[in-house]
Amino acid sequence: MDYIKVAQTNEVKDGEKKIITLNDKVLLITNIQDTYYAIDNKCPHMGGSLFDGKMDGYNITCPKHGSVFDARTGKVIKNGKITFINLKVKDTKAYPVKVEGDDILVGLE
């Protein structure tokens, strides 16, 4: 696995998120209690940008239909709805993250 620098630590402060494009991927980087996480930014349902969603602790809510994802694992915590229809949304992908000095690195296969 190759670790690639995606940002510097001072660009993503505690409680903040940042969107980055890396090759063909768009990743959401979060800093929650001074630990960094990375997941695919695109909601697996219909492509909502999770960067535009609300972040509450580890929970990120898709701005399109309200599915909630865990920023640490990419797993769906709560499925969203379209009017009265309950959705069955897949998990989004999570990537390993490490910090070296002031650099945030994401592991890609």
Ligand code: FES
């Ligand atoms: S696009 Fe995210 S829940 Fe529909």
